[in-house]
Amino acid sequence: MNAQPVIFDGHNDLLTRLWLSSAVDPVHDFIYGTLPGHLDLKRCRQAGWMGGLFSIFLPPYAYVKNSHPDKLSNPSGSDFTPQEIVDICCEQLALAQQLQARSDGQIQICTSLAQIQACQQNQKLAIVLHLEGAEFLAIKPDLLDVFYDAGLRSIGPLWNRKSLFGDGLNASFPHSPDTGSGLTDQGKDLILECSKKGMLIDVSHMNERAFWDTLETIHQPIVATHSNAHALCQQARNLTDRQLNAIKQSGGMIGVNFDVAFLRADGQRNTQTSLDVIVDHLVYLIDHLGKDQVGFGSDFDGCLLPDDLSDISQISMLIERMQQRHFSDDLIEKVTSKNWFAVLDKIWQ
Template identity: 50%
Template sequence: MTQHRPASSQPVFDGHNDLLLRLWLQDAARDPVGQFLDGTLEGHLDMLRIRQGGLAGGLFAVFVPPARYVMQGNERYDPAQHDPLAIVKAQIALLHSIEARSAGRAKICRTVTEIERCMATGVLAMVLHIEGAEALDGELSQLDSWIAAGLRSIGPMWNLPNRFGVGVTGSFPGSPDSGEGLTPEGINLVRVCNQKKLLIDLSHMNEKAFWQTAEQSRAPLVATHSNVHALCQQPRNLTAAQLKAVAESDGFVGVNFGTAFLRADGQRNGDTPLSDILRHLDGLMAALGEDRVGFGSDFDGISVPDALGDVAGLPRLVTAMAGAGYGEALIEKICWRNWLSVLKKTWGE
């Protein structure tokens, strides 16, 4: 079975979404996977809107939220039962359930060749990503089983400290220099990721961890969902020096659609024009060149501009790019070709 994409839109490969967290947070009795595949979900993503928007694939994040985050939406949640490893396993199982129940509409991809085949046949190409490695022990004993389940990308930290290092924290406006960086276990994780050809995501690393990773890693530096600090001084956005290092490594940055990471005032305000996304694309291309920039929407994890709305709004963004003078070849690079290029450089296949 194939997807039918809008004729006016490029297919899009996207660097980050939090669909699996949204599905995990829902009541299992409501069959969230079934709702995703054949119904409608709250938030930014379901299969119907994915088809409407032309989303060809992307990195699907497994994320262990803090217990207090879960309790905000479920007052019956027992924080004493908060088990990061069990949550990771449950979210990986949800991705496998999507594949198994999709009747050929979605596939977990481990190579660029598999992604290309999916794109050619209209099958949603899903890449398993870990956002925050809290569930990993110091010996990384779970890592091989996750790789066997499809893992191809990992961000060692989210915003909070863990055994691998300190994530970027702080309020707007602020600096990414928010504390100590990688621990010795974190440095080892970077080396092991290189050995196993896993993409290392920089998007939630603070500045010290970023530079330690740049020193230790042999792979292209990739921030899957980050923007330009000079244009929006969120601590999670990348400074000019960081962008220079990404460029020198032949790396990549996926622009985050979150309004708080786009707007010069850092506000979560839906009244944010699509031109703010283009402003960051232009800033990234000025620093990295047009071959190292793409999308890292953060769908289902942030508030997006009302003008975009959700994944079904991607053709409007493509139209805005064309209206701003982006040529067809450049739009194709940003929408998907650059992502596949950096994945091939990282994975080797």
């Protein structure tokens, strides 16, 4: 493969990082300058990274309180207020809209495969809006339609916290994905409503019971946007072989997470981690799901990366390692973009 492949990625936390940024104008810095972290427009273009699923995410309260207390109305409190939960998500949506509006046509929020492919042809950055954790919809359910109208096309109803929609997924290493109760009735209603809208339903932060509840509730390809193989790394958030088979049968896919703690057999947050470990997960998942149902789900700007993949500018190192491990050009193209295009097209029809 002479040219860098086009890369479409299943998960990043750029919008949350922009929201947390102390820069005077982080949107401008992303588009026209250099932004600390894993992504900015210049580095993305140089790397062939043409977009993906951009997460709207409520960070852990303790992290915001300790590191960014200026973002809170009451920094001495014990948790977000309901209004803060709504405001944080709305502000991240507004940041995505600013990226599009202020980019002189270089960035587009996409709601169809045709729009994504047009971005690819015209060298634009494609943003697919994704909701990671739906707590704010428990406070203001009518905002689902507002966010959908603004371009939201993917949702992970749960994160690590317990919510109206189900138990979160939070367990010490090593642990199975079976960490608690599944989806509540409200959680089942939410994913059914989103499915009827043609939205992707993400199981990456679901415990095992919620995973099976999802398969019983909706009938569409099941996607884990940023998860890995439990057989190789026994984090609770990684997927068992039985779950992999269910995703395969549904016609869904998995985006491999680049966070070292979800890659390493010892579960350690150690950046001295070989890129071969990422390839190991890719190989394992391809062996279990097939070459058409695995992609990247990096978690850029929301994870701890291996030293040899410190930001998007080093993604070529991973591609080279895949080539060294005898990935064909056709398989690399599938993993880096085409499989995502295919599953989104199936779900959004």
